[in-house]
Amino acid sequence: MSVSTAVEAYNRLVAEGAITARPGSGFYVAHQTAPMSLSAVGPRLDRAIDPLWVSRQSLEADGYNLKPGCGWLPASWFPEQIIRKALRNVSRSEVDTLSNYGTPLGLGPLRQLISRRLVEREIEAAPDQILLTESGTQAIDMLCRFLLQPGDTVLVDDPCYFNFQALLRAHRVKIASVPYTPAGPDVESFASVLSQENPRLYITNAGIHNPTGATLSSAVAHRVLKLADQHGMIIIEDDIFADFEHTPAPRLAGFDGLDRVIEIGSFSKTLSASARCGYIAARPEWIEELVNLKIATTFGGARLNEALVYTVLSDRGYRKHIDSLRQKLEKARHHVAARLRCLGIEPWLEPRAGMFLWSKLPASLDSADLARSALSKGVVLAPGNAFSVSQTASDCMRFNVSQIDDRMFETLRSLI
Amino acid sequence: MSVSTAVEAYNRLVAEGAITARPGSGFYVAHQTAPMSLSAVGPRLDRAIDPLWVSRQSLEADGYNLKPGCGWLPASWFPEQIIRKALRNVSRSEVDTLSNYGTPLGLGPLRQLISRRLVEREIEAAPDQILLTESGTQAIDMLCRFLLQPGDTVLVDDPCYFNFQALLRAHRVKIASVPYTPAGPDVESFASVLSQENPRLYITNAGIHNPTGATLSSAVAHRVLKLADQHGMIIIEDDIFADFEHTPAPRLAGFDGLDRVIEIGSFSKTLSASARCGYIAARPEWIEELVNLKIATTFGGARLNEALVYTVLSDRGYRKHIDSLRQKLEKARHHVAARLRCLGIEPWLEPRAGMFLWSKLPASLDSADLARSALSKGVVLAPGNAFSVSQTASDCMRFNVSQIDDRMFETLRSLI
Numbered sequence: 070m071s072v073s074t075a076v077e078a079y080n081r082l083v084a085e086g087a088i089t090a091r092p093g094s095g096f097y098v099a100h101q102t103a104p105m106s107l108s109a110v111g112p113r114l115d116r117a118i119d120p121l122w123v124s125r126q127s128l129e130a131d132g133y134n135l136k137p138g139c140g141w142l143p144a145s146w147f148p149e150q151i152i153r154k155a156l157r158n159v160s161r162s163e164v165d166t167l168s169n170y171g172t173p174l175g176l177g178p179l180r181q182l183i184s185r186r187l188v189e190r191e192i193e194a195a196p197d198q199i200l201l202t203e204s205g206t207q208a209i210d211m212l213c214r215f216l217l218q219p220g221d222t223v224l225v226d227d228p229c230y231f232n233f234q235a236l237l238r239a240h241r242v243k244i245a246s247v248p249y250t251p252a253g254p255d256v257e258s259f260a261s262v263l264s265q266e267n268p269r270l271y272i273t274n275a276g277i278h279n280p281t282g283a284t285l286s287s288a289v290a291h292r293v294l295k296l297a298d299q300h301g302m303i304i305i306e307d308d309i310f311a312d313f314e315h316t317p318a319p320r321l322a323g324f325d326g327l328d329r330v331i332e333i334g335s336f337s338k339t340l341s342a343s344a345r346c347g348y349i350a351a352r353p354e355w356i357e358e359l360v361n362l363k364i365a366t367t368f369g370g371a372r373l374n375e376a377l378v379y380t381v382l383s384d385r386g387y388r389k390h391i392d393s394l395r396q397k398l399e400k401a402r403h404h405v406a407a408r409l410r411c412l413g414i415e416p417w418l419e420p421r422a423g424m425f426l427w428s429k430l431p432a433s434l435d436s437a438d439l440a441r442s443a444l445s446k447g448v449v450l451a452p453g454n455a456f457s458v459s460q461t462a463s464d465c466m467r468f469n470v471s472q473i474d475d476r477m478f479e480t481l482r483s484l485i
Numbered sequence: 486m487s488v489s490t491a492v493e494a495y496n497r498l499v500a501e502g503a504i505t506a507r508p509g510s511g512f513y514v515a516h517q518t519a520p521m522s523l524s525a526v527g528p529r530l531d532r533a534i535d536p537l538w539v540s541r542q543s544l545e546a547d548g549y550n551l552k553p554g555c556g557w558l559p560a561s562w563f564p565e566q567i568i569r570k571a572l573r574n575v576s577r578s579e580v581d582t583l584s585n586y587g588t589p590l591g592l593g594p595l596r597q598l599i600s601r602r603l604v605e606r607e608i609e610a611a612p613d614q615i616l617l618t619e620s621g622t623q624a625i626d627m628l629c630r631f632l633l634q635p636g637d638t639v640l641v642d643d644p645c646y647f648n649f650q651a652l653l654r655a656h657r658v659k660i661a662s663v664p665y666t667p668a669g670p671d672v673e674s675f676a677s678v679l680s681q682e683n684p685r686l687y688i689t690n691a692g693i694h695n696p697t698g699a700t701l702s703s704a705v706a707h708r709v710l711k712l713a714d715q716h717g718m719i720i721i722e723d724d725i726f727a728d729f730e731h732t733p734a735p736r737l738a739g740f741d742g743l744d745r746v747i748e749i750g751s752f753s754k755t756l757s758a759s760a761r762c763g764y765i766a767a768r769p770e771w772i773e774e775l776v777n778l779k780i781a782t783t784f785g786g787a788r789l790n791e792a793l794v795y796t797v798l799s800d801r802g803y804r805k806h807i808d809s810l811r812q813k814l815e816k817a818r819h820h821v822a823a824r825l826r827c828l829g830i831e832p833w834l835e836p837r838a839g840m841f842l843w844s845k846l847p848a849s850l851d852s853a854d855l856a857r858s859a860l861s862k863g864v865v866l867a868p869g870n871a872f873s874v875s876q877t878a879s880d881c882m883r884f885n886v887s888q889i890d891d892r893m894f895e896t897l898r899s900l901i
Contacts, residue, residue, distance in 0.1 A: 080801035124780045128589050147584035153576045156583075160572035167572075168563035170758045173544050203619050203761065206784040214655060219635055235781035239630060342586045343788035345619065364540045365651035368622040372759035373790065385496035 121235050126449045135477050138440070138451030140230075140279070141342055142424065142471045146397070148381065148390040152341055155380035162376060171372030173360045175201025175348075179379040183334075183348055190276075190311065191323035192332055194350040200359050203371050205309045205335030205347040206232065209272065211362055212305055212331060212349065213240045216270055224268040226254055228427070228456035228465070230279040230307070233272050246458035249281055251418050253289035256296075263300045271297065275308035275320050275332065280456050280467035281427040282420025284318035294325050304330045309347075312339040312391050313398065313422045327351060336378050339391060344374045398424055401470040408478055409468065412485055417465070426468045431485065436466045439484055448480045537651050542865045551893050554856070554867030556646075556695070557758055558840065558887045562813070564797065564806040568757055571796035578792060587788030589776045591617025591764075595795040599750075599764055606692075606727065607739035608748055610766040616775050619787050621725045621751030621763040622648065625688065627778055628721055628747060628765065629656045632686055640684040642670055644843070644872035644881070646695040646723070649688050662874035665697055667834050669705035672712075679716045687713065691724035691736050691748065696872050696883035697843040698836025700734035710741050720746045725763075728755040728807050729814065729838045743767060752794050755807060760790045814840055817886040824894055825884065828901055833881070842884045847901065852882045855900055864896045 127139035159166070174180065180196040187194050202208040217223065219241040225233050227246035237244050245266040248255045254273070262268070271293075277284060297304055306321045311334060322332040327350060335347035349359060363370070381387055399422075406416050406426055413431040420426070430436055436452035443450045451469075453462030543555035575582070590596065596612040603610050618624040633639065635657040641649050643662035653660050661682045664671045670689070678684070687709075693700060713720055722737045727750060738748040743766060751763035765775060779786070797803055815838075822832050822842055829847040836842070846852055852868035859866045867885075869878030 077801070080804075081799075121777050121780060124784070125589065125776070128586055128780065128785070141586060144580040144584040147580070149580050149583060152583045156572055156576035160569045160576065164560040164563070164565050166759060167565060167568045168560040168757050168759060170544055170557065170753075173541065203623075203787070204783055204785065206782065207619075210782045232781060232784060235777070239778060239781050337586075337785070341584050341789070342785055343582060343584060343792075345783075345785065345787050345790075360541070361537050361651070362655060364537060364544065365648060365655050366622065366626045367620055367761075368540070368648060369544070369620065369753070369758055369761065371619070371761050371787070371790070373757070373793070374761075374787070376759075377789070383497075385493070385499070388496075388499060 121231075123231055123449070123451045123455050124235070126444065130449050135448045135472065135474070135480075137468050137472045137477050138449045139469055139472060140424075141338065141469075142394075146394065146471055147339075147341060148387060151381050151384050151386050151390065152344075152377075155377050155384065158380050159373065159376050166372060166376050169372070170369035171201075171375060173364055173370070174199070174356075175370045176372065176375040176379055179375050179382070180348075182379065182382055183350075187332065187350060190308070190317040190320050192320055192327065192350065193323075194327055194332070195353075198327065198350055198353055198356055200349045200351075200356050200363065201370055201375055202333075202347040202349060202363070203367060203374075204345045205307060205333055205337065206236065207345075207367075208333040208335070208347045208349045209233075209305060209307065210236060210239075211359060211366070212333070212351075213237070213242075213270075214366075215355070215359055215362055216303055217242055221269040222266045224262060224266070224271040224302075225458060226273055226278070227458050228280050228453065228462050229272075229458070230274065231451075231455045234458065237272075244458055249278065249283065250289075251281075251283045252286040253283070254293060256289060256292045259293060260296055263296055263302065267300065268302055270303050270305065272305045272307065273321075275306040275311065275322070276314050276318050277310040277420065277423040277425075279310070280425050280451070281417060282423050282425045283418060284421055285321070287319045290319045290321055290324050294321060294330070297329055302329070306330055306332050308332055308334040309338055310423055313395060313424070315395055315422060318421075322350070331355070336382075339394060340378060340381055340387070344377045345371055346374045346378045395422065398422070398471065401473075402426060405468060405470040405473050412478070412481055414466070414481075424469050424471050426470055428466055428468055430464050430466055432464070434485065435463050437463065439466070442484050443480055446480050446483075448477055537647075539647055539865070539867045539871050540651070542860065546865050551864045551888065551890070551896075553884050553888045553893050554865045555885055555888060556840075557754065557885075558810075562810065562887055563755075563757060564803060567797050567800050567802050567806065568760075568793075571793050571800065574796050575789065575792050582788060582792050585788070586785035587617075587791060589780055589786070590615070590772075591786045592788065592791040592795055595791050595798070596764075598795065598798055599766075602727075603748065603766060606724070606733040606736050608736055608743065608766065609739075610743055610748070611769075614743065614766055614769055614772055616765045616767075616772050616779065617786055617791055618749075618763040618765060618779070619783060619790075620761045621723060621749055621753065622652070623761075623783075624749040624751070624763045624765045625649075625721060625723065626652060626655075627775060627782070628749070629653070629658075629686075630782075631771070631775055631778055632719055633658055637685040638682045640678060640682070640687040640718075641874060642689055642694070643874050644696050644869065644878050645688075645874070646690065647867075647871045650874065653688075660874055665694065665699065666705075667697075667699045668702040669699070670709060672705060672708045675709060676712055679712055679718060683716065684718055686719050686721065688721045688723065689737075691722040691727065691738070692730050692734050693726040693836065693839040693841075695726070696841050696867070697833060698839050698841045699834060700837055701737070703735045706735045706737055706740050710737060710746070713745055718745070722746055722748050724748055724750040725754055726839055729811060729840070731811055731838060734837075738766070747771070752798075755810060756794060756797055756803070760793050762787055762790045762794045811838065814838070814887065817889075818842060821884060821886040821889050828894070828897055830882070830897075840885050840887050842886055844882055844884060846880050846882055848880070850901065851879050853879065855882070858900050859896055862896050862899075864893055
């Protein structure tokens with residue numbers, strides 16, 4: 070072994086912190102760190118079925134778990150080669166992109182591209198009305214800080230994406246809910262909850278609703294906006310599933326012209342969930358204030374992620390990837406729906422797009438019980454009440470058709 | 486021109502959103518977006534000298550501005566080649582790293598590496614006591630949410646990093662301050678403000694203090710912790726300048742054993758400010774709760790950035806880069822201090838490390854006036870009162886020695 074090999078080995082160990090160099094004395098083994106604590110080992114069978122339950126179970130699951138309850142595609146469904154190429158591309162960027170803070174609004178060309186893509190969904194937003202964030206969740210979080218005072222009431226759909234509830238709890242606000250129908254929120258209930266609870270804000274999905282897979286009709290969109298106007302309520306429309314749609318459903322933000330509706334989105338569902346990047350499209354004067362909040366709470370933007378996302382979105386292969394993804398999902402939805410029906414599990418509707426099948430279990434089954442039993446067999450499910458503010462969805466389960474295989478069906482069959 | 490070239494051109498334009506394809510009909514020019522609004526063009530001479538002023542001026546400055554008031558190194562001082570190599574390396578990662586959400590705590594090997602590096606500063610934190618965040622600022626923000634209720638009082642140094650004030654305002658808390666001495670907070674004032682104001686939390690810097698460049702003495706560390714114990718006050722120690730130090734100064738977190746002190750850090754100052762990644766080291770039971778808060782407010786971690794940061798930190802070239810950076814900064818501090826003295830500007834102390842010189846202006850000058858005049862000449866300065874809760878630093882200015890050149894000195898000379 071040559072001296073240079075030994076020196077290289079020592080240098081690597083120093084870089085790793087495993088050994089330390091004492092000048093004039095030699096190399097010494099570094100202090101050992103305490104062992105990993107055992108608190109996070111093993112599934113948490115005793116955890117209540119609360120809005121954080123499914124998130125933690127899914128995010129903490131290792132490679133051996135099945136996650137039909139999670140809200141994302143398997144890694145192999147992402148545009149792997151395009152991301153690899155984009156990373157190589159970014160590695161050749163100018164040094165500022167690699168090292169420096171971004172501007173407060175975020176990468177200009179990406180905001181221009183988002184602006185053009187929003188037009189496809191009939192949302193007009195100039196690039197300066199678009200603020201980049203570190204994720205879709207962080208976009209909603211920042212808006213909640215901007216818009217809410219502790220004690221305010223916020224309206225969500227029932228069922229709704231479970232993390233809306235977790236997020237709103239962190240803002241110390243009251244949560245009201247409105248039943249969701251296959252065409253959007255139930256308009257009569259919506260009118261009465263606005264009169265009774267006077268919510269400051271309504272948070273909902275654009276395009277494909279989570280967990281139901283439903284899409285808003287134009288008529289419901291019109292009535293929802295009319296009621297919001299009457300009551301001075303602001304709306305956040307979460308559009309993170311936009312790229313799954315074949316034909317865009319009506320957007321509240323498009324009807325409203327970004328007056329009282331704020332559009333948020335991200336690229337976690339179809340581009341990459343590890344390159345965090347989201348956006349807010351809103352009134353210019355709100356964006357101006359949100360910039361201050363962004364600096365105060367995160368200082369710089371995720372410039373490198375923005376460069377990566379821009380490079381992938383600009384790659385002509387990305388649209389092709391999305392086209393094939395939509396077809397793959399359509400096939401999977403039909404296939405999984407048929408197999409679920411064989412088990413007596415009935416999809417609430419056949420969604421036009423997306424990865425979710427919101428489904429009714431056979432009458433004898435409780436979804437929380439089923440989720441707990443499945444977890445002991447290494448399968449993470451998404452029980453209905455995790456999505457339901459009113460806790461009226463114990464007979465429902467959300468299935469992610471991209472994360473389902475024979476083992477999941479075997480497990481389900483053994484438990485039903 | 487071949488057909489395939491034209492098809493390629495059309496595909497790129499579709500990918501960019503500049504044209505849209507209508508199946509069976511052809512390609513059409515997409516809706517044009519509204520023009521960039523003019524609201525953000527030109528320096529904002531009329532903005533008050535508040536804690537956000539310097540941040541916005543610095544972050545929004547274009548390539549033609551000088552930024553001796555900013556808090557970061559020029560891009561050319563970062564380890565450019567190591568970052569490029571690391572990005573190529575990350576482009577070959579397993580597909581999960583490229584596409585999937587990370588685990589809630591964040592990349593295991595990076596947490597182990599941080600754990601070992603903390604030991605060098607005599608802070609013992611097992612990898613499971615370390616939670617990765619999207620930045621140092623986001624780490625403090627998350628801790629404030631975890632620890633504070635609106636109306637609580639938080640103690641900061643006077644002067645302190647201006648963004649602490651902006652961040653605390655977003656949390657609707659009262660801000661108290663304690664004068665900072667060359668050896669840490671003034672202990673007598675510290676004792677009396679704890680008795681009178683009963684702050685829930687004290688936020689300070691570890692290692693090198695921002696803006697003064699001072700370092701905490703062991704004696705002051707001991708007394709601060711004793712007083713914090715007596716009053717049940719928690720401390721956040723912001724260690725983002727750690728890699729600048731030749732010899733680590735005492736850490737409150739090390740003395741205290743991460744009992745009531747929480748250590749946070751990031752890699753923005755020496756590795757990259759565009760690859761956002763920070764961390765929190767704290768009691769295990771606090772980390773457990775912070776994981777829930779992280780999921781609720783950001784959902785996934787910045788997995789790709791974590792992989793990049795880990796790759797750079799593990800590169801044996803990184804330590805060499807840091808060594809040469811320290812020497813470069815030392816030289817720049819001496820050089821800039823001498824030139825400032827020629828203008829009658831006197832550094833408050835000679836810092837042992839880092840990029841800042843906190844300096845007293847000649848008696849006739851007000852730092853806010855000087856900053857406004859300099860801005861009209863394209864020079865962004867950091868006036869003292871942006872750092873001072875008590876507004877008693879109008880005669881001070883923070884200079885970043887890495888961002889100073891002849892043009893800055895000429896501008897200063899012309900204004901003094």
